[in-house]
Amino acid sequence: MEDKYIxxxxxxxxNAVREENEGKGFCRAGTLPKIARTAPHMWEEPCxxxxxxxxxxxxxxxxLSCVFCQNxxxxxxxxxxxxxxxxxxxxxxxLESEGVHNINLVSPTPYIESIIKAFxxxxxxxxxxxxxxxxxxxxxxxxxxxxxxxxxPDMKYIRSDISLKYSGAANxxxxxxxxxxxxxxxxxxxxxxxxxxxxxxxxxRHLILPQNTKNSIEVLRYLDERYGDRIxxxxxxxxxxxxxxDKFPEINRxxxxxxxxxxxxxLSSLSLDGYAQELDSAKKExxxxxxxxxxx
Numbered sequence: 001m002e003d004k005y006i007x008x009x010x011x012x013x014x015n016a017v018r019e020e021n022e023g024k025g026f027c028r029a030g031t032l033p034k035i036a037r038t039a040p041h042m043w044e045e046p047c048x049x050x051x052x053x054x055x056x057x058x059x060x061x062x063x064l065s066c067v068f069c070q071n072x073x074x075x076x077x078x079x080x081x082x083x084x085x086x087x088x089x090x091x092x093x094x095l096e097s098e099g100v101h102n103i104n105l106v107s108p109t110p111y112i113e114s115i116i117k118a119f120x121x122x123x124x125x126x127x128x129x130x131x132x133x134x135x136x137x138x139x140x141x142x143x144x145x146x147x148x149x150x151x152x153p154d155m156k157y158i159r160s161d162i163s164l165k166y167s168g169a170a171n172x173x174x175x176x177x178x179x180x181x182x183x184x185x186x187x188x189x190x191x192x193x194x195x196x197x198x199x200x201x202x203x204x205r206h207l208i209l210p211q212n213t214k215n216s217i218e219v220l221r222y223l224d225e226r227y228g229d230r231i232x233x234x235x236x237x238x239x240x241x242x243x244x245x246d247k248f249p250e251i252n253r254x255x256x257x258x259x260x261x262x263x264x265x266x267l268s269s270l271s272l273d274g275y276a277q278e279l280d281s282a283k284k285e286x287x288x289x290x291x292x293x294x295x296x
Contacts, residue, residue, distance in 0.1 A: 005031065009140050010063040010109055011175040021082055029061040029110035033088050033118075034080040036060050036073075036290040040100050045234050045275050047198040048102060048129065048152070055095030055126075056104040057088075058288065063109050064133045065168040066156075068209070068251060070287045072243040075107065081292040085114050089121035094296070096124050101197050102150065104129040112140060119147055127199055135169055136179035144186075151183035151202040158218045166209070166251070177222075180204065189230045198232075203274065207236040211250040213259050217266040224270040233274035235267055242287075255279070 007018045007025050016025030020032050040053030048054050058071070060080030073079045083091075092103055103124045108115055109132060127149035134154040155176055157163035163172035183202050190201030204223060208216050223233060237260050241252045260279055267276065 005113075007110075009112055009137070011135055011137055011169070011171060012063060023110075026065075027061040027063050027110045028078060030082065031113065032082050032084065033111045033114045034060040034078075034082050035088075035091075035295070036080040036292060037288055038091050038095060038295065040095070040098055041104065041288070044104065044152075045203060045232075047192065047196060047232075048104070048150070048203070050101045050195065050197050052099045052101055054102055054104040054129065055098065055100035056106055056131075056288075057091055057095070057108075058106045058290065059108050059111055061110050062107050062133065064135050066133070067166050067244040067248060068239065068241065069243045070240070071107075071290075073290055079290060079292070081295055085117045086121060088114060088118040092118065092122050092124050096126055100126070102127040102129050104131055104152075106131045107133065109136060109140070112143065116143065116147065123147075130183075133167075134176040134179065135167070135172055137175060138178040138182040141179050141182045141186075146186075148186065149200050150198055151187060152205065153180060153183060153202070154205045154207065155180065155219050155223060156207065157215060158222055159215055162212065162215055166248070177226075180227075184227065184230060190232055201232065202230075203232040203234055205234040205236055207239055208255050208260060208263050209239060209251055210253055210255050210259065213262050216263045220263070220267055220270060220272065224272050228271050229273055231272070231274075233267070233272040235263065235274070235276040237277040237279045 004019045012026045014025035018031050021030045023029050037058040041056040042049050042053045044054045060074040062075035069075050129150045130148045131152040158173050160170045164170035187202050191199045246252050
């Protein structure tokens with residue numbers, strides 16, 4: 001692993017210098033992995049968490065700047081512990097030994113170089129999940145071909161004014177749509193084992209935002225027209241105003257039952273298959289605990 005390189009992994013195209021412990025790009029990530037939590041996680045989609053949980057590794061720093069991010073402490077706050085590539089591979093092995101259904105890489109984009117090298121040290125015998133906000137370059141995703149079994153991207157927005165306002169990325173859909181094409185090219189349609197756990201495929205998440213049901217419905221229609229039953233959809237009603245949401249009055253509240261029902265009704269008219277969260281999932285108790293002192 002080089003201790004310094006010029007980075008253009010994500011659509012920001014910072015071309016910024018990254019050294020081992022820090023970088024000068026948008027995400028401020030260094031070349032070594034920085035993580036904030038490794039643990040079995042029970043609150044993913046049923047086909048991912050199952051009975052034993054999903055073996056999550058939460059990476060610090062992020063290529064987006066969502067004002068409502070529930071993981072702001074690590075995504076833009078930079079909280080985390082810098083580890084070696086060898087240690088990352090060891091975490092793969094440790095989580096697998098706990099009997100989890102998969103290894104779940106959460107917000108991994110800044111550390112793709114390290115992740116690829118960690119797989120050269122140890123390739124898990126269980127599926128690997130790439131859990132991302134969706135703001136990816138297709139050519140970067142191509143580098144993961146053969147390494148990732150399950151892609152779990154967001155498709156947050158279809159409108160550039162909204163993606164700029166809430167995530168600082170006017171070109172979000174332009175890149176997220178092309179990256180999703182590449183993800184599906186790699187995985188094909190969902191494949192499940194006898195217990196209903198996904199072994200290979202692409203599951204697309206969409207979080208409903210207050211006052212933004214039109215955006216949600218447009219996203220769902222696009223996904224239906226483009227992919228149909230080749231993907232699974234995960235419609236999320238868990239939005240709560242955290243992070244900097246209080247600076248945006250229109251989203252500084254949970255979604256209403258009316259908003260949720262409007263989007264859910266639109267989904268039911270489409271051919272998409274998958275999951276829809278209940279509104280009672282909008283609780284702060286479901287936000288993961290980040291404490292680097294608990295890392296082994």
